[in-house]
Amino acid sequence: FELLSAARFADALTLVVRVTRVVLTVMLLYLFVPLVLSFFPWTAPLSRRIVGYVLSPLHTVWLGFTGYLPKVFFILVIVLVTRYLLSLIRLVFQALKTGALALEGFHADWADPTYNIVRFLVIAFAAVVMFPYLPGAGSDAFKGVSLFVGVLFSLGSSGAVGNIVAGVVLTYTRAFQIGDRVRIGETMGDVVERTLLVTRVRTIKNEDITIPNGTVLSSQVINYTSQAASRGLILNTTVTIGYDAPWRQVHELLIGAARACEGILQEPAPFVFQTSLDDFYVSYQLNAYTDQPAVMARTYSDLHQQIQDKFNEAGVEIMSPHYRSARDGNQTTVPAENLPKDYRAPAFRVASLPPAGSDR
Structure with missing residues (x-):
């Protein structure tokens, strides 16, 4: 590590010598001239x-x-x-x-x-x-400069002052702490830094997003971590199943999928809500507790995989809201590995109508 190179040091020393020479010359000249004039x-x-x-x-x-x-x-x-x-x-x-x-x-x-x-x-x-x-301090110049600096600070720092006030409010409302998994507006991730001016959130994609505290205070803040350790965080997902599937069986399959999922707590037990009875299907909402909000995305993925496996094993089809199927002559949507070995697609059934005016 070189703080000052030899060439720069030589230049600086030369400059000091030159300035010293000029100063000494002026001082000697100042002493010499009055001395000569005084004779x-x-x-x-x-x-x-x-x-x-x-x-x-x-x-x-x-x-x-x-x-x-x-x-x-x-x-x-x-x-x-x-x-x-x-x-x-x-x-x-x-x-x-x-x-x-x-x-x-x-x-x-x-x-x-x-x-x-x-x-x-x-x-x-x-x-x-x-x-x-x-x-x-009592001079007019000092007062003028002080007034100018005050006005300049007031005009240029209105946004910063607003963010500082918002940072103080967020601190004492305890909306979130460092390390919490939160959603602020459209941003979801872990809080990695909080200052009086900004809050920094790291998403699951390792993106560091800086949010002004004024924006945080005016946005909806969802904290997934605050109750996860003590009461558990409820993860929920919705599937739509046709009316031909018994609702009790659907409940059992969903709860079984949740219990088989890594990251889902066994107690409190998972539960299911039937949230709507639509024209062609029933909406089932699975709710399950977790104490690991930091891996929510992975837990949701595993939960959806378990739901697919459980329903396929039971031969229950998961119908999407706009799914349509002609049953006669079409293969079922259940994967082949979950079908009986002797399964065959049903044949088309065609029936003729009796002629008009016929008694048959």
Whole structure:
């Protein structure tokens, strides 16, 4: 690792030597000219005037510095008091975070954001107290610059301030934590980072999506993890089966598929709702509990595979909402490996109508 190359160092050293030479030349010239002028009576006043051009500003600077020393000490006292006060506040919130100190209704994950807010308020208060003691604080130029910076900050940071406020609200509403599987609007994934400005979500495709907190606060947030460990998350899927299949058999097949699925809890037991009786089929909704929301996609896939296997083994066809079939002369939709060995597609049945006016 090379911080400064030899060539750059040589150039920098050459520049320093040149500047030093110019400064020394100017100083010697300044001392030499008044000294020469002071030897002659008619140029002696001019010599004193030239010396005054430098001594007078230096005297003014020195008087200003000595007069400002009490304010400097006051600022130093404020800085020291603020520093140690922040250290004490940090210790308190660190104890709240680790559980060494407990306050009723105050959650441990609130410690860091609350400390940041309190620290900002303390620093802002200290800055307000120090402001009158800053050099030139009472001048019109300083006031003008302060006003310009304030207006510029107000106009340029309205969106950022809105996101910060939204981040604070999300923190204290505890809508989600780091690592939770959530759906925010159309985005679904695991929360990997949450700041006062943005929330970052990593999808199952390993895509990191950054969402402004203002958008998060105005969107519907679904948390799949918050109750999964204690009460379980209910996964549900719907199948449509024709009226020719007994509903009790359908219930048994669906529940059996759920019990055979990896990631589905045996207790509480899976259950089935019949959500609608449509013109050509019945809609069955299978509900099953899981405590692994992080692998929801894989669990759903496995569940659908188990449903297909169970229904095929029982010879029950899963009809889609727009499925149509002419039964006579057509092969059933059940896979061949689940059909009896002597199965044959039914033949067409044709019947003739009696002639008009016939008694038969």
